[in-house]
Amino acid sequence: MARQLVFGAALIAALAVFPLFSPWSTVILTVALCEGLAALGIMVLLRAGQVSFGHGLFFSFSAYAVAFMAAAKVGHEALVLIPVGMAASGLLAAIVGLFVVRYRAIFFGMLNLAISMVFFSLLEKLFSITGGADGKRVPRPTFAGVEFGREQFELATFYVTLVLCILAALFVARYLLSPGGKALEAIKSNETRLEYLGVSPRKVLYGAYLLSGLLAGLGGAIIALVSGHVTPELAYWVRSGEFVFIAILGGIGGVAGPFLGALMFQIIRGYAAVYAPETWHAVLGVMLLVIIFFAPAGLYGIVAGKGGKAQREEGGR
């Protein structure tokens, strides 16, 4: 426990000072944190043994919500756009969740995928509204009422994102230890007993789904602001798959895992784009294999000293 805390504090400190020394990294780190938030949402669902291959839906939904509001000048303030974008995705998750929590395993995963792909096609096809494949520009909003230049804006967004990530991670960690979090794990281990405790597994999963939608939405809202541009690619299945990849890579044993995974993912992407532009997907694949076989608890498992403790499915459960 102490080791995890020390590690978490070190990670936060490193993240906090990094952009001061290398300004080029600010946006990349912010993007990594946004993806980490979405992967944190995936991790929550993984605790129940469920995988969503469609969280690009919530990521892109809030991003587009932010883009529309910023373009329509309804919202011209980053600190308003972020929560509103997040809430939009929360609302969507509240609706989609009603439907998907009835399913488990492959059906759950595919249903999420299907819904996200419908949204992706809408973004592509409704050109007059969404700008089609070119997407929409997101004009830079004010930040706490101040009109920053690009660099200051990026830096301010980064620090706000870092703080939001810490709060989100602390909340999720707390939730996972609470009875609701334990009930969520129970969906994976024994739904029959959960029913016979008088608990509705669907309600438990619904709550978790809502949370995961909000987290992905938070990430999406911020990414729209820092990249200044949204495209349907945010909703594409590859993007959703990346969130799952990041969660597995980072490990789901602790809330730092998805963020570690996201940082590593950015590093691989950055280097691979330079040194192996044609084969970088293969690099990711090999990386994933190594993790699955040698460190099933992910990067978090390695640093938290639980590398060998298998998160692998035991005997059909």
Add this chain to the structure above:
Amino acid sequence: MSGVILEADDLHLRFGGVQAANGASLKVAANERIAIIGPNGAGKTTFINLCTGYLKPQSGRVVFNGQDVTRLSPRAITRLGVGRSFQIPQLFLDNTVIDNLLLALSAREGSWSPFTPMLRHPKAEEMWALLDLVGLKETGNRIVRELPEGMRKLIDIAVALALEPKLIFMDEPTSGVSSTEKFQVMDTLTRVLDARATTAVFVEHDMDVVARYANRVAVWAGGRIAHQGTPEEILNHPEVRETVIGVGV
């Protein structure tokens, strides 16, 4: 019968070619200890599944405390005050024993605040006391998966008891327990049930246990009750002795 807490009336359920419930009826009075005995495949577990909402009968009804529960879900029936333990224990295997109990406690109390860790539930002590009562206090922080079957059976019952049911169904509570410890386990359970005025219906294969701990016995055969009466009547019934107990007269 006065003080009837549960009444199952003429339940029928067919699985393909098997008539698992074929006119099963049983009235349970408050504070009774009813033993269900009968050969394998007689429909004992099916009866429990029907009474607790896991299976729905094709005809017949189940009334608990004056309320028709035939079509209710297990979770709704559980909330009304019916507990259940299983022939094969149904537990959260990768969690600790105390976590299993605390989740039951949280469900009972409706404690779902995301900010309070389950281990710090204000009534957590109560669960440790319950574990102590069934003689498993030392296993509290062990992972369930690592424990032997006999202990798991007992934990499964403790989880059901944590909900403070008015009526509990126990499917072969002593089946994983060594014969030397059976009486001890049943003594303990009876003490807990008495202390809480919990009514119990249990499936049992060991006739010594039946004779000692039941005050009424129902003999299951072919999806219904073939005979019922006091342990003395039933255990001395020539037909029952032959078909169920497997000893000639």
